Amino acid sequence: MHEKIRNEIVSQFQFEGTFIYAEPFGCGHINSTYAVYFSRETKAPIRYILQAVNTSIFTDPYGLMENIEGVTGHLRKKIIENGGNPLRETLTVVLTKDGTSLYKDSDGTYWRAYLFIEDATCYQTVERPILFTNAAKAFGHFQKLLSDYPAEMLHETIPNFHNTRSRYAAFEKAVKEDLACRASLVSEEIQFFMDRREDGNTVVDAIANGTLPLRVTHNDTKLNNIMIDNDTDEGICVIDLDTVMPGSVLYDFGDSIRFGASTATEDEQDLSKVSMSLDLFEAYTAGFLSEAGNSLTEEEIRLLPFSAKLMTLECGMRFLTDYLNGDTYFKIHREHQNLDRCHTQMTLVADMEKKMDKMSEIVSRYI
Numbered sequence: 569m570h571e572k573i574r575n576e577i578v579s580q581f582q583f584e585g586t587f588i589y590a591e592p593f594g595c596g597h598i599n600s601t602y603a604v605y606f607s608r609e610t611k612a613p614i615r616y617i618l619q620a621v622n623t624s625i626f627t628d629p630y631g632l633m634e635n636i637e638g639v640t641g642h643l644r645k646k647i648i649e650n651g652g653n654p655l656r657e658t659l660t661v662v663l664t665k666d667g668t669s670l671y672k673d674s675d676g677t678y679w680r681a682y683l684f685i686e687d688a689t690c691y692q693t694v695e696r697p698i699l700f701t702n703a704a705k706a707f708g709h710f711q712k713l714l715s716d717y718p719a720e721m722l723h724e725t726i727p728n729f730h731n732t733r734s735r736y737a738a739f740e741k742a743v744k745e746d747l748a749c750r751a752s753l754v755s756e757e758i759q760f761f762m763d764r765r766e767d768g769n770t771v772v773d774a775i776a777n778g779t780l781p782l783r784v785t786h787n788d789t790k791l792n793n794i795m796i797d798n799d800t801d802e803g804i805c806v807i808d809l810d811t812v813m814p815g816s817v818l819y820d821f822g823d824s825i826r827f828g829a830s831t832a833t834e835d836e837q838d839l840s841k842v843s844m845s846l847d848l849f850e851a852y853t854a855g856f857l858s859e860a861g862n863s864l865t866e867e868e869i870r871l872l873p874f875s876a877k878l879m880t881l882e883c884g885m886r887f888l889t890d891y892l893n894g895d896t897y898f899k900i901h902r903e904h905q906n907l908d909r910c911h912t913q914m915t916l917v918a919d920m921e922k923k924m925d926k927m928s929e930i931v932s933r934y935i
């Protein structure tokens with residue numbers, strides 16, 4: 569891939585300077601991400617983010633980029649109005665020399681590029697609670713800035729992304745087809761998700777009957793999808809905008825808790841290390857409600873604790889579905905990694921079930 573990047577890809581984009589090298593970058597599970605480095609004659613070297621879009625998942629890459637250009641354009645305008653720096657506070661697409669947002673290479677792979685957000689860190693775990701509070705404020709603020717974005721302009725980049733009922737259907741199909749001959753190895757795990765089937769209907773039904781509003785949401789708010797400023801610890805820029813679509817604010821709140829309030833990494837094999845920290849739940853709740861609290865409905869607020877469980881349940885089931893299908897969706901770096909990921913999510917769900925009352929108590933304190 570490096571040869572291809574050097575010989576074909578980098579010359580297609582409006583990058584400044586002379587190409588030096590490319591390296592795989594970050595811990596995303598979906599796209600193939602590289603940092604590409606350039607030297608400049610009179611200025612310091614510069615790097616960019618270059619990504620091969622995963623088109624088996626995002627089947628309409630042009631629609632995807634139309635969303636991203638639309639959303640970042642909207643954010644840029646507001647950031648400027650508020651006196652901020654749009655080059656650091658939102659993603660900036662670097663265009664190809666033809667002025668388009670995607671380059672289709674000789675193998676049919678679609679490439680895109682962004683300015684690299686420098687002097688900021690993308691954390692894989694909450695190293696200090698303040699980072700999580702600040703991530704929450706930034707996701708809450710992101711939600712507010714997009715509250716007047718015309719939802720009808722957005723392509724649905726992954727249909728039914730957080731439709732837990734469809735997720736259950738896909739899971740049951742995977743169990744039945746058993747493509748990788750693994751179903752007999754995971755009967756307890758399968759039962760765990762089947763026992764919680766009813767939970768999958770709660771938010772889907774409430775959106776359908778109008779009890780919960782649809783908003784423009786990020787839909788993938790894990791901690792490594794936000795850049796945190798190295799000097800101030802503020803959540804400076806929300807990234808990974810591939811799944812910005814109409815959704816429930818509960819998806820964004822719940823997914824952040826799923827990932828960031830865990831006391832262990834998403835693929836930890838020692839489950840004794842995995843639990844949902846009430847302190848981290850509180851750290852996130854405080855930050856999120858301070859930004860977005862006023863705009864939430866009573867029902868949204870009531871369901872915040874449940875949303876953490878729902879998103880964790882959904883994600884665990886997606887990992888198990890992928891394991892049953894032979895690991896074709898999420899990138900894995902070792903055998904059975906998707907099963908390990910499924911196990912941490914199951915452990916978190918069970919722990920959240922025990923802590924639900926305490927979570928509700930915390931929410932009520934910040935309203």
Ligand code: ADP
Nearest residue numbers: 594596597598599601682683684685690792808
């Ligand atoms: P995926 O969809 O595979 O998760 P992301 O868009 O989240 O891909 O990118 C993967 C990682 O690359 C991020 O977690 C982050 O570490 C890094 N990254 C992405 N965009 C930028 C950017 N503009 N500046 C700096 N780092 C970035």
Ligand code: GN1
Nearest residue numbers: 595596597598599788793808811883
């Ligand atoms: C994927 O793209 P990334 O790594 O930020 C996935 C999320 C999951 C997450 C689990 C488009 O997020 O939905 O919650 O992995 N993104 C997509 O870590 O499926």
Ligand code: MG
Nearest residue numbers: 596792793808
């Ligand atoms: Mg990501």
